[in-house]
C-alpha cells in the first residue's frame with residue numbers, strides 16, 4: 001500500500017476528564033465523518049465512554065481494560081489488524097481511524113506501535129495527535145501530573161476545553177504554559193466539544209520523529225500507574241440521588257485533589273441511567289440518557305485516584321449510609337488494575 005493509501009489515524013488524548021469523549025461525540029456527528037472507525041481505551045476495566053460514542057458511531061470498539069500505552073498495546077495491534085481485515089474484505093468502509101486513549105496514557109508508545117509494527121506501518125499512518133486540555137484543571141494537571149506533560153509534549157493540536165468555566169486570565173496563562181512545553185502545536189478552543197471536524201482532523205504539520213523514538217517507550221512502560229488506584233463500585237438497586245449526591249460532595253470536598261476522576265452510569269429510578277462526570281472536585285451537570293445501553297440495569301461508579309485507597313472510598317460510603325440510615329443499596333466493590 002503506498003503512503004497515500006494508508007489509513008490516517010488520529011489519536012485523541014488528554015488528561016482525565018478533559019473532554020475527549022465530548023469532543024469526539026460532537027465531531028463524529030459532522031459531515032464527512034461517517035466512515036470513521038473509533039477505538040476507545042479506558043483506564044479501569046469498566047468502560048463507559050464507548051456507550052456514549054456508540055450513540056454516534058455504532059462500530060465503536062472498546063479496547064481491553066488498562067491503559068493502551070503500557071499494558072494493552074497488543075490489543076491495539078489486534079484491533080487495528082482486525083479492522084484492516086474487514087476493510088480489505090470489503091466488509092467495512094473506513095476512511096479514517098480515531099483512537100481515544102485513557103486520560104493517563106502516554107501517547108508516544110501508541111504512535112510508536114503504529115509506526116513500527118511490521119504490518120500496521122504499511123497500512124496506517126499517524127495523521128494527528130490531538131490533546132484536550134481542560135481550562136479549569138489544566139494548569140493544575142500540568143504541574144502535578146507527569147502524564148499531562150507527556151501528552152502535551154507529543155501534541156500536534158491542543159484543544160482547550162471548558163473555557164466557559166474558567167476566567168480569561170487563567171486560560172491565557174494555560175496557553176502560555178502550553179506554548180513553552182510544545183511551541184509547535186496548534187492551539188484551538190472547543191466549548192462542549194463544538195469545533196469543526198475538518199479543522200480537528202486536518203493533517204498535522206509538526207514533525208513526529210520525537211514521538212516515534214522507541215527509547216522512552218520501554219523505559220517508561222507502566223510507570224505512570226504506580227500510585228494510581230482505580231475502583232469500581234456497583235449497586236444493584238436504584239440509588240437515592242439526593243443522598244448519593246450529598247455523599248459524593250462530602251467525599252470530593254475531603255479528598256478533592258487526590259480523586260482525579262469519577263464516572264458513573266447510575267440507576268436513579270428513571271427509564272435510562274444518569275451519566276455522572278466528575279473531574280477533581282468539579283462535578284459536571286449529569287446527563288440523563290433515555291435508555292440503558294445494555295440489558296443490565298446496574299449502577300456503576302468508577303473512581304480513579306492517587307494516594308487514596310479503594311477501601312477508603314468504600315469505608316466513607318458505608319459510614320455515610322449508616323449515618324444517614326440509607327437502607328438497601330449495599331455496594332459491591334471491585335478493585336481495578
Ligand SMILES: Nc1nc2c(ncn2[C@@H]2O[C@H](COP(=O)(O)OP(=O)(O)OP(=O)(O)O)[C@@H](O)[C@H]2O)c(=O)[nH]1
Pocket residue numbers: 014015016017018019020021022023049102103132161162163164165190191192193261263277278279284285
Ligand atoms: N462546561 C463544560 N463542560 C465540558 C466541556 N467539555 C467537556 N465537558 C464536560 O466534562 C466532563 C468530562 O468530559 P469527557 O468528555 O467525559 O472527558 P474525557 O476526557 O473523555 O474523560 P476520561 O475518558 O475519563 O478521561 C463531562 O461532564 C463533559 O460534559 C466544556 O467545554 N464545557
